Amino acid sequence: MFDNLSERLTRTLRTLRGAGRLTEDNIKDTLREVRMALLEADVALPVVRDFIEQVRVRAVGQEVMSSLTPGQVLVKVVHGELVRLMGASQSTLNLNVRPPAVVLMAGLQGSGKTTTVGKLARWLKESQGKKVLVVSADIYRPAAIQQLKTLAGEVGVEFFPSETTQDPADIGRAAVDYARKHYLDVVIVDTAGRLHIDADMMAEIQRLHKALEPAETLFVVDSMTGQDAANTAKAFGDALPLTGVVLTKTDGDARGGAALSVRQITGKPIKFLGVGEKTTALEPFHPDRIASRILGMGDVLSLVEEVQAKVDREQAEKLAKKISKGKGFDLADFRDQLRQMQNMGGVASLLDKLPGMGQVPAAVKNQVNDKEFKRLEAIINSMTPQERRHPDLIKGSRKRRIADGSGTQVQDVNRLLKQFAQMQKMMKKMSGGGMAKMMRALKGRMPPGMPF
Incomplete structure (x- = not known):
C-alpha cells in the first residue's frame, strides 16, 4: 500500500x-x-x-x-x-457495554465483508481475549452463511446458524439472546451487501441497527476503489450511525487514496486495515505509523508487534542457542526462517514496514517476492534430511534429482545454495559475540539516532 x-x-x-x-x-x-x-x-x-x-x-x-x-x-x-x-490518534473498538457487545458490519457486495468478520473475530479472540459469536443476517446469499460457518471453524469462534427464510432482525436478536445465555463477550453480525446503494438495502440495515443497538457499526469498503470508497462510506454514514471504517484489500492498493480521504470526507475514523487474504491479515489502523510508512520512514512499532505475535519464540530461541554455541546453521533452519517470514504476512508486508524502503526502486523490491520464497522452500523440501544438514554433499546428480522433485531447474538449486552459503557466513559471524562486532562495524553506515 x-x-x-x-x-x-x-x-x-x-x-x-x-x-x-x-x-x-x-x-x-x-x-x-x-x-x-x-x-x-x-x-x-x-x-x-x-x-x-x-x-x-x-x-x-x-x-x-x-x-x-x-x-x-x-x-x-x-x-x-x-x-x-x-485521524490524529488510533481509534479503538468501544466494547465497554453490558455483554454481549454487538458489532454490526455493513458494506457493498464484494468489499470483503464476510472475510473481515472472520478476521475481526480472530483478532478479538487472540488479541483481546474475547469470547466471540458470529452470525450471518445475509438472507439473500446462502453461500455467505456457509462461508461464515467455515471461517468461524477456522478461527475457533462460535457460529450461530441462520436460514434464508428468516428475517434479518429476528436472526440478530436470536444470536444476541444466545450469546447472553452462554456468557459470550461479542456478537459480530454480518449483513447483506448489494452491488450499489439502494433504498431497500438501507431500510433493512436501519431496521437491523434499531433492533440490535450495536456498540460498533463498522463500514467495510474496498480500498482499491480509491476516493469512491470515501464517497460510498459517506452515503452509508448519512443513513446509518457508523462508528468506524475497515479498509480491505490494502495489500493490492498501491495508491492509498481511500486511506487519506475517508476520515475527512466521512468524519468517521478508520479502525482496521485488511492486509491480505489470511484470517490473520487484519491490522489496527495507527495514523502516525501509516504516515511514517508513506514518507519512507517505515513502521518499526508494527513490525515489532507482528514479530511478538506471530514468530514462534521457542523455535527462535532454539536457533539462537544453536548459533551462539557455534553449531552450524543448516538448510532446515533456513527453511524455518522462510516459513516464519511467510507467517508474518510475507516479504511485501515486512518491506513495507522497514525504514528507507520508499527509496528502493520498485523493480528491486519486486525481485524479492513470496513466490520466490515458496520456490526456495520447495527445493529444500526435495532434499533428504542428510542433505539439509550437510549441503556440501549436494553435487551434480543430487542437484538434478532435487530440481526434478521441486519442479525447478538446476540453476535454481545452485542459486539457493549460494544464498544459503552467504547466510551461513553471516550466522558464523553472529556466534561467539560476533553480533556486537557486526553492529559496531555497521554503526558508521546507520542513520543518526540508531541505538547501536
Whole structure:
C-alpha cells in the first residue's frame, strides 16, 4: 500500500536543499509535486486542497535548525499533516457495554465483508481475549452463511446458524439472546451487501441497527476503489450511525487514496486495515505509523508487534542457542526462517514496514517476492534430511534429482545454495559475540539516532 505515493513523496521532499529557512518561493515547486502525487494516488480533490494549504501555512517561515535540512523540516510538517488527515490518534473498538457487545458490519457486495468478520473475530479472540459469536443476517446469499460457518471453524469462534427464510432482525436478536445465555463477550453480525446503494438495502440495515443497538457499526469498503470508497462510506454514514471504517484489500492498493480521504470526507475514523487474504491479515489502523510508512520512514512499532505475535519464540530461541554455541546453521533452519517470514504476512508486508524502503526502486523490491520464497522452500523440501544438514554433499546428480522433485531447474538449486552459503557466513559471524562486532562495524553506515 502507498508504494507509488511513498516513492513520489520521498523523492520530491529530498530535492529541497540548501536554504536557511522555508519560504513560499522555495517550497512552491515542492508542494506542486506533493499535490500531483496525492492526486495520482486518487485522493479526493477537496482533501488535497486542504492538505496542501495546511502544509504551506505550517511550513512557511519555519527556521531550519543547524542539525536539519529544509527537506527534513518539510518532511516533519508533511508527516504531522498526514497524521491529522487520517485521524490524529488510533481509534479503538468501544466494547465497554453490558455483554454481549454487538458489532454490526455493513458494506457493498464484494468489499470483503464476510472475510473481515472472520478476521475481526480472530483478532478479538487472540488479541483481546474475547469470547466471540458470529452470525450471518445475509438472507439473500446462502453461500455467505456457509462461508461464515467455515471461517468461524477456522478461527475457533462460535457460529450461530441462520436460514434464508428468516428475517434479518429476528436472526440478530436470536444470536444476541444466545450469546447472553452462554456468557459470550461479542456478537459480530454480518449483513447483506448489494452491488450499489439502494433504498431497500438501507431500510433493512436501519431496521437491523434499531433492533440490535450495536456498540460498533463498522463500514467495510474496498480500498482499491480509491476516493469512491470515501464517497460510498459517506452515503452509508448519512443513513446509518457508523462508528468506524475497515479498509480491505490494502495489500493490492498501491495508491492509498481511500486511506487519506475517508476520515475527512466521512468524519468517521478508520479502525482496521485488511492486509491480505489470511484470517490473520487484519491490522489496527495507527495514523502516525501509516504516515511514517508513506514518507519512507517505515513502521518499526508494527513490525515489532507482528514479530511478538506471530514468530514462534521457542523455535527462535532454539536457533539462537544453536548459533551462539557455534553449531552450524543448516538448510532446515533456513527453511524455518522462510516459513516464519511467510507467517508474518510475507516479504511485501515486512518491506513495507522497514525504514528507507520508499527509496528502493520498485523493480528491486519486486525481485524479492513470496513466490520466490515458496520456490526456495520447495527445493529444500526435495532434499533428504542428510542433505539439509550437510549441503556440501549436494553435487551434480543430487542437484538434478532435487530440481526434478521441486519442479525447478538446476540453476535454481545452485542459486539457493549460494544464498544459503552467504547466510551461513553471516550466522558464523553472529556466534561467539560476533553480533556486537557486526553492529559496531555497521554503526558508521546507520542513520543518526540508531541505538547501536
